[in-house]
Amino acid sequence: MKKNAxxxxxxxxxxxxxxxxxxxxxxxxxxxxxxxxxxxxxVKEGRDDDRKRLPTELFVEIKTVPGFLSKETFDDVDRPxxxxxxxxxxxxxxxxxxxxxxxxxxxxxxxxxxxxxxxxIKIAAMERETDWxxxxxxxx
Numbered sequence: 001m002k003k004n005a006x007x008x009x010x011x012x013x014x015x016x017x018x019x020x021x022x023x024x025x026x027x028x029x030x031x032x033x034x035x036x037x038x039x040x041x042x043v044k045e046g047r048d049d050d051r052k053r054l055p056t057e058l059f060v061e062i063k064t065v066p067g068f069l070s071k072e073t074f075d076d077v078d079r080p081x082x083x084x085x086x087x088x089x090x091x092x093x094x095x096x097x098x099x100x101x102x103x104x105x106x107x108x109x110x111x112x113x114x115x116x117x118x119x120x121i122k123i124a125a126m127e128r129e130t131d132w133x134x135x136x137x138x139x140x
Contacts, residue, residue, distance in 0.1 A: 033125040034069065035089040041119035042081050050115050054107055055085075061103045062087075067094020088126070095123070 043051045055073070062068050067090035076082035089095040098104055111119075 033127050035092055035095050036124045036126050037087045037089065037095055038122040038124065039085045039087075039119055040122075041083055041085070042117040043083070043115060044117045047115045051083075054111065054115065058103060058107055061101065062098065065094060065098050065101065067091055068098065092123075 059071070062071065069088040069090060071085065071087040073083060073085040076084060087095075087098075089098070
């Protein structure tokens with residue numbers, strides 16, 4: 001990792017030569033390169049309510065996994081029906097523990113049988129993050 005790398009302007013994360021520091025409330029967690037798990041998926045016709053319910057139930061469980069940092073899901077505006085979920089992990093061991101979690105394993109089986117039309121999973125090490133915020137307009 002490069003020294004003196006970008007620092008997040010809003011104070012949520014800082015990237016240093018030792019890795020990333022996540023600050024959540026009063027707790028600072030230093031980690032190496034953050035792992036991103038990127039899942040692109042489609043939902044079988046008529047199963048969108050189930051697709052929405054499944055992650056809601058799992059979110060309670062995922063928060064208990066040491067090393068889980070955050071998750072976000074998007075609808076692809078360029079390809080209707082395509083969704084993308086990105087979860088962030090402190091390291092590969094944390095992600096592996098989630099992949100072995102009993103509730104998650106059951107959800108994967110249910111998703112394959114009943115909900116998802118397809119999915120593709122990519123795992124990446126995030127080595128740098130840069131944020132930029134436009135300066136506030138001056139009042140002249």
